[in-house]
Amino acid sequence: MGRAKPSSKATDDWSGVVGPALGLGFAVFAFGLSFGVMCIDAGGSVPKAMAMSLFVFTGASQFSAVSVIAAGGSALSAIVGALILASRNAVYGVAVAPSLRGSLPYRLFASQFTIDETTGMTLAQETPARSRRAYWVTAASIYVFWNLATFIGAVAGSNIDTQKYGLDVAFAAAFVGMLAPLVRSVRARRVAAAGAVVCIAATPFVPIGAGIIVAALVALVGLRPGAERGPVVSTGGPA
Amino acid sequence: MSWTLIVVLAAGAYVLKAAGLVGVGVRDFPAPIRNVIALVPAAVLSALIVKDTFTNGHDLQIDARAVGVAVACLAVWRRVPLWLVIVLACAATGTVRAIS
Numbered sequence: 001m002g003r004a005k006p007s008s009k010a011t012d013d014w015s016g017v018v019g020p021a022l023g024l025g026f027a028v029f030a031f032g033l034s035f036g037v038m039c040i041d042a043g044g045s046v047p048k049a050m051a052m053s054l055f056v057f058t059g060a061s062q063f064s065a066v067s068v069i070a071a072g073g074s075a076l077s078a079i080v081g082a083l084i085l086a087s088r089n090a091v092y093g094v095a096v097a098p099s100l101r102g103s104l105p106y107r108l109f110a111s112q113f114t115i116d117e118t119t120g121m122t123l124a125q126e127t128p129a130r131s132r133r134a135y136w137v138t139a140a141s142i143y144v145f146w147n148l149a150t151f152i153g154a155v156a157g158s159n160i161d162t163q164k165y166g167l168d169v170a171f172a173a174a175f176v177g178m179l180a181p182l183v184r185s186v187r188a189r190r191v192a193a194a195g196a197v198v199c200i201a202a203t204p205f206v207p208i209g210a211g212i213i214v215a216a217l218v219a220l221v222g223l224r225p226g227a228e229r230g231p232v233v234s235t236g237g238p239a
Numbered sequence: 240m241s242w243t244l245i246v247v248l249a250a251g252a253y254v255l256k257a258a259g260l261v262g263v264g265v266r267d268f269p270a271p272i273r274n275v276i277a278l279v280p281a282a283v284l285s286a287l288i289v290k291d292t293f294t295n296g297h298d299l300q301i302d303a304r305a306v307g308v309a310v311a312c313l314a315v316w317r318r319v320p321l322w323l324v325i326v327l328a329c330a331a332t333g334t335v336r337a338i339s
Binding site: 026027029030031034039042043044048051052055056057058060061062063064065066067069071072075078079081082083084085086087088089090091092093094095096097098100101104107108110111112114115163164165166167168169170171172173174175176177178179180182183187188189191192193194195196198199200203204205208209211212215216217218219220221222223 | 240241244245251252253255256257259262263266271276277280281289291292294296299303304308310315320321325327328334335336337
């Protein structure tokens with residue numbers, strides 16, 4: 001909302017943010033539906049599925065936790081794996097911090113929405129005012145669609161034979177979609193390949209779900225000096 | 240899936256988000272830590288894919304799930320929208336189960 005710009009430009013600014021934000025909201029809808037259904041399949045309930053999406057609100061980690069529980073893993077394995085995956089949100093927080101200057105309560109509230117999509121949209125804007133607006137519009141869109149989809153999926157999930165419809169591969173398919181934009185660099189592709197091999201190799205010997213945690217250790221190659229700095233965020237994945 | 244798990248996960252996820260936005264703020268993490276965190280999703284997501292595709296508890300097995308995930312890989316490679324990737328993968332696995 002530049003002072004010198006005509007009002008029509010300000011309208012353009014809004015549409016330039018709202019359209020993509022709604023598009024992202026629609027995209028996470030399918031993930032939310034899958035999450036709701038699989039949450040029930042893993043022994044959850046509608047209130048539990050909703051508590052996850054309302055309060056955990058970081059899609060890949062929610063998927064990861066439910067995936068480990070569904071496989072028979074312990075709560076500890078599920079939590080540690082999911083939180084390792086959520087650690088990127090700390091980096092996103094740093095990336096969006098310059099666009100979200102304000103009081104401590106404001107920043108504490110804003111923190112809940114620091115995820116892939118909001119970060120990607122915020123960093124894609126040209127002015128600080130647009131960045132801030134993009135953050136909140138995207139946050140609102142994703143939060144509403146993600147939770148609505150979770151609710152519909154969880155309610156429907158109570159009446160669905162997930163095996164019959166192949167819904168048990170919904171998470172794996174979603175993970176493939178999330179992974180694709182992250183492996184553009186050779187280094188990331190090697191890490192992904194090594195993570196898969198380590199997980200398979202560890203599976204017979206470690207507690208169920210802990211293979212994920214062992215695989216995460218592969219990322220420690222990032223400590224090696226000379227690592228290239230990749231993009232801070234990929235907008236390809238869900239919340 | 241216990242309430243304890245959900246509460247701990249919600250608290251942990253929030254603390255991580257706030258650690259960046261409020262804790263570190265407009266300063267930044269040291270480069271080595273940033274590099275490691277940037278590589279975590281690639282390692283963990285691919286591990287989750289093989290876990291959900293080829294494992295059953297402690298056992299490794301190849302079944303109808305592999306077909307669905309192969310279809311997902313193909314669909315992602317062909318830049319199919321993500322919601323359709325999920326639908327195609329589920330349909331493929333469901334179909335293999337129905338005819339086998």
